[in-house]
Amino acid sequence: MTARPRNGATGRLRIAIPVALVAAFLFGGWTLRNKLAADRQGTWVHATRGDLVTGFEVTGTLASEATQALGPPPLTDVWQFKIAFLAPEGADVKQGMPVLGFDTTELQRRFDEKSAEADEARKQIDKERNDLSLGTKDERLKLAEAEARLRKAQLKLEGPPDVVGINDRKTAEIEFAIAKRESSAIKSRLGDLERAATARIALLESKQADARAIVDRTRQSIEQMSVKAPRGGTVIYTTNWRGEKKKVGDNCWKAERVMEIPDLTRMKGEGEVDEVDAGRVVVGQRVALRLDTHPDEEFHGTIVTAGRTVQQKKATQDPLKVLRVDIKLDKTDAAKMRPGMRFTGTIELTRARNAVLVPREAIVVSSNGPSVYRRGAFSVSLVPLRLGRENDKFVEVLSGLQPNDRVLVSKANDEEGQS
Known part of the structure; x- marks a missing residue:
């Protein structure tokens, strides 16, 4: 009596289990096919929470503050x-x-020329001194002889009259006068010789000093040509x-800059803002920028100075007018930053803090308005959204998504956004 119901329940269970397995298999297959189809249409990304910044573009290059x-x-x-x-x-x-080094050919020629001139002047000075010594030697001998005769005649004149006769006295007087005139003449010639030689030597010494000064100055100039x-x-x-x-071989003028050695621990941004946005620039605005060489890393800074007038874009023939700004960076990465590196950034106008963000390319237009394809555990569904502000990359989601929800960025939208 009791076995039949038990057998009937067992039979029903035997039928229900395969049916459930078939249904689960069909549902799983349908879900998998749905997901695979969506995967082929694009890339799944997570909704994130962060700050949404709106603003306008600034481009430029890095420079050192010192x-x-x-x-x-x-x-x-x-x-x-x-x-x-x-x-x-x-x-x-x-x-x-x-x-940095500059050609010293002309300076070396001048150095050699003036060195030879100084050496020649020194030789001439030595020759003048030798000539003066030889020229005065004979005159000094003659002067010594004349002075000896002068003293001898003077001794005769100083002798007593009873010892020196009249004739001898007259002869002594004549000899004394002749010796005196001769001594005076020799002294005069010696003075002339010495004065003339001294003048010539002084002239040569001046010439030597001038040449030597040029040599010393040229030597210093040659040393300075190696910077x-x-x-x-x-x-x-x-x-x-x-x-x-x-480059090597180029000419440059005095005071022209050739190179710089910057302080890489203190970098700044020298930016340019398009003329149409110049009126929105205010000192103190925040800036987010990315280097062309490191596009995945974002750096931040603040505008500290802004030009008063628009000017032509630097280092180009483009007539585009821009406003120049200086950006003080919050931090400097000496390993990644070098003067002259180009950057592209955004000058902040508004900031929505702690917002839920999705890429612009994830948004599709449906009958319910802006929507996204959201990937769930077992299905992909089209979810309508209420959107807030946006910039060139992200859109603020006010309702409809939670952080870490996975949304589809279709290939068509992604390619359109990149173009």
């Missing part, structure tokens, strides 16, 4: 220089290392108004 510009040395008698040596751009140098790094850092070539950099 940089040492290097160029021709400040020589008083050289105006045009020819580059003979350049340290490689990007090279890391230490303080005191030669980084050494005033501090350690990285070599950066500067560009002229045409965007050209100097």
Whole structure:
């Protein structure tokens, strides 16, 4: 009596289990097919929570807040220089290392010429002194003889009259007068010789001193033509108004900048804002920027100065007018940042904090308005959204999604957004 119901329940169970398995298999297959079809249409990304910033574009290059510009040395008698040596751009140098050199051919020619002139003047001075010594030697002998005769005649004149006769006295007087005139004449000739020689020697010494001064100055100039790094850092070539950099063999003028050795621990952004957005620039605005060389990392800063007038875009023939701004970075990454690196950024106008964000490319238009395809555990569904603000990359979701929900970015929308 009791076995039949038990057998009937068992039979029903045997039928229900396969049916459930078939239904689960069919549902799983349908779900899998749905998901695979969606996967082929695009990429699944997570809705995120973060700040949505709206603003306008700024582009520019990095520069050091403290940089040492290097160029021709400040020589008083050289105006045009020819580059003979350049340290490689990007090279890391230490303080005191030669980084820039100029041709010294003309200075070396002047050095050799004036050195020879100074040596010749020295030889002439030595010759004049030798000639003076030889020229005065005979005269001094004659002077000594004349003075001896003068003393001898004077002794005769000083003798007693009863010892020196009248004739001898007259002879002594004549000899005394002759010796005196001769001695005086010799002294005069000696004085003339010495004065003339002294004048010639003084002239030669002046000539030698001038030549030696030029030699010393030229030697210093030659040393200055090799420019050494005033501090350690990285070599950066500067560009002229045409965007050209100097190379070995180029000429440059006095005070022209050839290279810089910047302080890589203190970098800033030198930005340019399109003329149409110039009126929206305010000192103190926040800036988010990405380097072309490191596009995946975002850096932040603040506008500290802004130009008063628009100017032509730098290093280009493009007539586009821009407003120039200086951006103080919140931090400097010396390993990734180098002067001259280009960046693209956004100057902040508004900021929605702690918002739910999805890529613009994930939004589709349906009969219910803006929507996204959301991936659930067992299905893909079209979810209508209420949207807030947006920028060029993200849209604020006010309702309809939670952070970490997976939404579909279709290939068509993604390609359209990238183009």
